[in-house]
């Protein structure tokens with residue numbers, strides 16, 4: 451990776467990110483997710499794994515802690531050339547993304563808001579996690595997923611993925627092309643799936659014209675569903691970031707041209723403006739979350755300015771009685787094949803007691819550091835709302 455342009459190297463230095471992490475990319479296993487995992491029988495899954503192992507000529511196994519994820523041991527395998535990929539049975543997604551989505555701990559019936567959802571890898575996974583895991587077909591009462599993203603072209607990709615891969619789940623997914631900093635549309639009203647409930651309520655609905663989803667079924671677009679005022683049970687803020695921890699993404703610039711890396715990652719004031727955007731996304735996600743609900747803040751950056759310091763500012767505004775940073779149990783001791791997490795960054799010494807107290811409140815947040823976890827880089831904080 452000696453070819454990194456000077457501006458990117460300076461960015462890594464300023465952000466205390468070791469350029470050696472990128473050397474790991476060619477040594478790490480590949481990960482993929484089996485699509486429509488809940489709807490497959492054990493023997494179908496076993497057959498699919500054997501087929502992939504035989505084609506890839508390496509060991510392939512399920513990661514027990516992350517539902518439907520496969521570890522493919524050869525780092526050089528080209529996923530998009532596998533038959534299972536071409537047939538739409540698997541999609542490439544790093545296990546660090548699986549951990550971020552699973553940390554949200556969604557349960558059937560939850561209304562989930564994914565505030566930076568495109569291109570949609572986590573959104574599709576969250577929709578599958580909502581299904582009852584008993585092999586039966588998904589019912590509309592599973593819950594809902596509302597995806598929001600400001601980028602129209604990335605949302606177009608997300609819509610294609612939902613249409614192609616989400617099967618019956620597309621009934622309870624809706625997408626909005628909107629700014630996640632100001633998005634304020636409540637969760638679909640309970641009963642949105644039932645034409646009788648919707649019809650009965652029609653006369654009592656306010657005259658207001660609702661903002662319809664950019665993508666969603668007719669029932670999801672109904673005035674009844676769109677004028678829901680409930681907050682969400684779960685919110686994912688997988689925030690816009692500089693992607694420096696996403697090893698596979700960064701090394702692609704070797705082919706795409708390093709100029710583009712400069713342009714897209716470290717151009718103008720991006721390292722300064724991105725943390726502000728992240729704070730605003732986190733704050734709005736919090737406003738849209740029900741008391742008792744869970745919010746996950748994640749980024750694929752390893753920069754402390756985009757992770758710990760964003761969380762620090764958030765916790766400075768929200769008291770211990772209002773928010774707790776909870777442990778991510780599925781990462782404890784790397785059990786069941788889950789990656790080993792690293793502690794968060796904190797200063798060597800604190801300027802005052804308040805700073806020390808806020809860092810103490812953050813200790814359950816984690817980093818997935820490629821040098822330790824064997825995954826792409828990721829920061830994950832799981833926040834529980836109490837009031």
Ligand SMILES: C[S@@+](CC[C@H](N)C(=O)[O-])C[C@H]1O[C@@H](n2cnc3c(N)ncnc32)[C@H](O)[C@@H]1O
Nearest residue numbers: 566567568569570571572600601629630688690
């Ligand atoms: C890390 S990516 C999200 C990846 C996605 N969660 C997934 O798993 O496929 C960050 C996303 O944030 C979006 N974004 C940037 N600014 C935004 C804003 N103000 N409101 C909503 N989304 C925004 C970007 O368009 C980008 O798609």
